[in-house]
Amino acid sequence: MTDGDGADWTDAETFAAALDRAETREKGHFFEFFAEGDEIEHDPGIRLARAGNEQWLSQTLNHDPAYWRTDVAAERGFEEPPIHPDYLLACVMGPSVEDLSEKGGYFLGRTNVRYHETVYPGTEVHVLSTVVDTRTSSSRPDYGIVTWQTEGYDADTGDVLVSYERTNMIPRREQVATDGGSTERSDTYTASDVPDLPETFVTPDGGYLEDFRAALDRAEDEDAAVAYRHERGRTMDDTLVAGLPLATLNTARQHHNRDEMADSPSGDVVAYGDVTRSIALAHARSDEATYRERRFENERFHDFVTLGDTVYGFTRVLDADRPVADAEAGAVTFQHVAFNQENTPVYSGERTALVRCRPE
């Protein structure tokens, strides 16, 4: 095979020499690119399709029929089966990766996740991020830490659908002197991540609002916590690790480039944080009568999840309100932990959802 100048590209040496001389057209941005207050519109945007929603829900075990059965959707007060909040969130973060984090680095956490509207299939979503904080990582001189506020909004109406603050480690173009912190990995799950745990755990009798309220009352009498694990686990396969993030336009090499990841600390591709969390949340939701998702706070990704790892879930119930008038549901605040087959926590976060009252 020769081109016009007679170069033989199938000759290994010729091609290796060409690659050596070639400049790489880079993707993504280094830490130095980001300055507080900068606004970045993420051009790809995304169109939310029912097929993508159903693929996400089936693969992550979020088997809640309100998201595909019209009769159940109507009973739950939706116009038609809507887009699931986990899928919506992942689809808003996905198109932002190319601009914000494709250069590499780790998704550390997210907070202030708010769902502003119910979203239906066919919605075109545009995504906008604002840099809210940049700082040097004291423990890893090759990285800085950036926090962005991101909003996904309806391209037709301009209404904000979901918003959150996300923090990543981002590689620096230039290394800087640090304050001398260690570059060793710290214990990634610290006591401060979990409220103090009493000796005794109480498990609710069921998944309705009354069950959570009764369990919290019982726990208070016995100086116990309402906490339990969920039985299901989900082993991370190619569909979950590479397929689902790509379906949200997430271009992070961590999920789909095994060649590049072989030399990274994880040694292999790692799961998209939104997939890992959605699986643990699905395990939790399978033990509760969810009505609506409301908000998430203090989400942290503590450790890598790689191909072949299995994701399980653990839940502590922190609070349960009285029913909201007319909705026949009330707010429950949970702390969820995703953990792997070695019982290592990989994700934790606080979630408030409306949970249905027991039917009459």
Ligand SMILES: C/C(=C\C(=O)O)C(=O)SCCNC(=O)CCNC(=O)[C@H](O)C(C)(C)COP(=O)(O)OP(=O)(O)OC[C@H]1O[C@@H](n2cnc3c(N)ncnc32)[C@H](O)[C@@H]1OP(=O)(O)O
């Ligand atoms: C979409 C996507 C990628 C993308 O987006 O393209 C992804 O899905 S990718 C997959 C999901 N992700 C992961 O797989 C990461 C799992 N995780 C780990 O493997 C370990 O966590 C670690 C190796 C990253 C770090 O390990 P570690 O060094 O032991 O961790 P820590 O010392 O706790 O944190 C180090 C510094 O980050 C500061 N820090 C931590 N958390 C927060 C937070 N929430 N807000 C603000 N600052 C924070 C901390 O304050 C410290 O700052 P300093 O460097 O200044 O001390």
